[in-house]
Amino acid sequence: xxxxxxxxxxxxxxxxxxxxxxxxxxxxxxxxxxxxxxxxxxxxxxxxxxxxxxxxxxxxxxxxxxxxxxxxxxxxxxxxxxxxxxxxxxxxxxxxxxxxxxxxxxxxxxxxxxxxxxxxxxxxxxxxxxxxxxxxxxxxxxxxxxxxxxxxxxxxxxxxxxxxxxxxxxxxxxxxxxxxxxxxxxxxxxxxxxxxxxxxxxxxxxxxxxxxxxxxxxxxxxxxxxxxxxxxxxxxxxxxxxxxxxxxxxxxxxxxxxxxxxxxxxxxxxxxxxxxxxxxxxxxxxxxxxxxxxxxxxxxxxxxxxxxxxxxxxxxxxxxxxxxxxxxxxxxxxxxxxxxxxxxxxxxxxxxxxxxxxxxxxxxxxxxxxxxxx
Numbered sequence: 001x002x003x004x005x006x007x008x009x010x011x012x013x014x015x016x017x018x019x020x021x022x023x024x025x026x027x028x029x030x031x032x033x034x035x036x037x038x039x040x041x042x043x044x045x046x047x048x049x050x051x052x053x054x055x056x057x058x059x060x061x062x063x064x065x066x067x068x069x070x071x072x073x074x075x076x077x078x079x080x081x082x083x084x085x086x087x088x089x090x091x092x093x094x095x096x097x098x099x100x101x102x103x104x105x106x107x108x109x110x111x112x113x114x115x116x117x118x119x120x121x122x123x124x125x126x127x128x129x130x131x132x133x134x135x136x137x138x139x140x141x142x143x144x145x146x147x148x149x150x151x152x153x154x155x156x157x158x159x160x161x162x163x164x165x166x167x168x169x170x171x172x173x174x175x176x177x178x179x180x181x182x183x184x185x186x187x188x189x190x191x192x193x194x195x196x197x198x199x200x201x202x203x204x205x206x207x208x209x210x211x212x213x214x215x216x217x218x219x220x221x222x223x224x225x226x227x228x229x230x231x232x233x234x235x236x237x238x239x240x241x242x243x244x245x246x247x248x249x250x251x252x253x254x255x256x257x258x259x260x261x262x263x264x265x266x267x268x269x270x271x272x273x274x275x276x277x278x279x280x281x282x283x284x285x286x287x288x289x290x291x292x293x294x295x296x297x298x299x300x301x302x303x304x305x306x307x308x309x310x311x312x313x314x315x316x317x318x319x320x321x322x323x324x325x326x327x328x329x330x331x332x333x334x335x336x337x338x339x340x341x342x343x344x345x346x347x348x349x350x351x352x353x354x355x356x357x358x359x360x361x362x363x364x365x366x367x368x369x370x371x372x373x374x
Contacts, residue, residue: 005056005162008108008131009064009074010099010123012115014092015042015138041342042138043073045151046114048344049136050077052155056162063106065099093122100126110198112158114138117176120146124174124193132169132196134158134204137340142302145172145205146197149298150340150347153203153372160200170199202371205296218325219245221359226289226323227265228360234281235262236315238290239304242323246289259306274308281311287319288312297332299368300350301340309343317349322356322366329356329366336369 050073053060057079064070065085074081084102087095096115100123103111110132113119116139123133135147136154148154160167171194197204223245237243237260247254250265258271261280269280288307292299299322300307312320322337339350347370355363 004061004080005059006106006109007060007062007158008103008106008111008113009046009062009070010096010103010111010113010115010119011042011046011068011070011073012096012113012119012138013042013068015115015119042114043068045138045342046112046136047073047077048151049112049114049148049155049158050074050079052152053158053162054078056159059162063103063108065095069095069099093118096122097126104130108132110134110158110161112136112154114151116140116142117144117174120144120174120195121176121192124195127195129171129194129196132198134197137205137301140303140305142205143175143177146174146195147205148203148372149205149296149338150301150344150370150372152344152347153370156372157198157200157203161198168199169196171195172197172204205298218327218359220249221362222246222323222325222357223249224360225357225362226321230265232264234268234284234286236260236277236281236286236288236307236311237262238288238307240291240293242291242325243289246323257303259304272306274306274311277306277311278308278314281314285319286315287321288315289321289323291323292328292337294328295331296338297335298338298340301338301342307341309341309346312341312346312350317352320350320354322354324356324358324366326358326364329358329364336367336371338370339368340370 060079062074062079062081063084064074065087066083067087069087071081071083085099096119104127108131112134113123114136120135133146134154134157136151137147148157174192174195176190176192219242222242226246227249237247239257244254244256252267255271260270261268290299293302339347341347351369353365353367356366358364
C-alpha cells in the first residue's frame with residue numbers, strides 16, 4: 001500500500017495585491033488595490049511551487065479549503081483534493097484561521113501556504129508551532145523566516161521531503177510590521193512567535209535584518225560613485241536606505257519604501273505603481289538602481305513588487321545597477337543574491353555575476369544565483 005503525503009494547502013487570494021499599485025501592503029486596502037487595477041497573483045505563486053512536485057501528484061493528498069483558497073488550483077493541476085472547509089467568493093483573515101483549525105485535526109505532513117507576513121500571523125495565531133509549515137512568498141511584506149526564498153524554492157523543499165531526504169525542522173520567527181506606519185515610510189517590525197519549518201538554509205529565507213546603515217561615509221561614497229557615472233537618461237530608483245543616500249546627494253525627495261523616477265538628475269515622478277512605471281518608461285532607455293535586503297539577499301521581489309517582470313525585461317540585465325555596503329554582502333556569508341520577479345524564466349536569465357557598487361570607484365563581483373534554479 002502506498003502511503004500518501006498529506007499536504008495542507010492554503011492560498012490567501014488577497015496577498016500581495018497592494019504591492020504593484022504602490023500601497024506597500026494589502027492589509028485593509030484590498031478593495032482600493034483592486035480599484036487601482038491590481039491583479040491577484042498569489043494563486044500563480046502557489047502554482048509555481050506546486051509545479052515542482054507535479055511528478056509526485058499520485059503520492060500526494062491535498063487537504064484544503066474550497067474555491068480560490070486552494071481547491072480550484074489544485075484540481076486544475078490534477079492533484080487529488082479533499083475539501084475540509086467551505087468559503088465564500090470573498091475571503092478574509094478569519095477564513096484562513098478557520099481553515100487552519102480544521103487542518104490541525106488532519107495530522108498533516110506539511111502545511112503549504114501562499115501569502116505574506118499577515119497570512120503567517122493568521123496561521124500562527126491558530127496553530128502556534130503545532131505543525132510544520134512552509135510559506136510560498138506572495139505578499140508585499142516578507143519579514144518572517146517561514147518562507148522559501150522563491151515559490152520554486154518552496155516547491156523544491158516539498159520535493160526533498162517527498163524524496164525522503166533528511167530534512168530537519170527548525171523554529172523560525174513570525175514577523176509583521178505596522179502597515180499604516182509602513183505607508184508613511186516607517187518600519188516597525190515585531191516578532192509574534194515561532195513556527196516549525198523545514199531547516200533547509202539554501203531555500204528558506206533568513207529573517208530580514210532591520211535598521212539603518214550607521215556607516216554614513218560608506219553610503220556617501222556609494223552615492224558619489226552613482227552620481228559620477230549617471231548619464232542623461234531615465235533612472236528607476238528603488239527602495240531602501242542605500243538608494244535613498246543617492247537621492248539625498250541629488251537633493252531630491254525620496255520615497256524610502258517606494259520607487260521613484262529620475263531624469264537628468266531631476267525628479268520625474270514619485271512612489272509609482274507597476275502600471276505607472278511601465279507607462280513612464282515606454283519606448284526609451286532606462287536604468288534601474290536597486291539594493292539588497294539585509295540578511296536575505298533579495299534584490300527583486302521583496303518590498304519592490306512595483307518592479308514587474310515586464311519592466312525588468314524592458315530594463316534588461318545590463319542596465320541593473322546594484323548598490324550595497326560590503327558589510328551587507330559579508331553578512332550573507334557567501335550566499336548569492338536572489339531574484340524573485342514572479343517569472344521563473346526571467347529569474348533564470350537574471351542569474352550571473354554583477355558589479356556591485358560598494359564605494360567610490362569601488363566594486364565587487366557578486367553572484368545572483370537562486371539555488372533552486374541551478
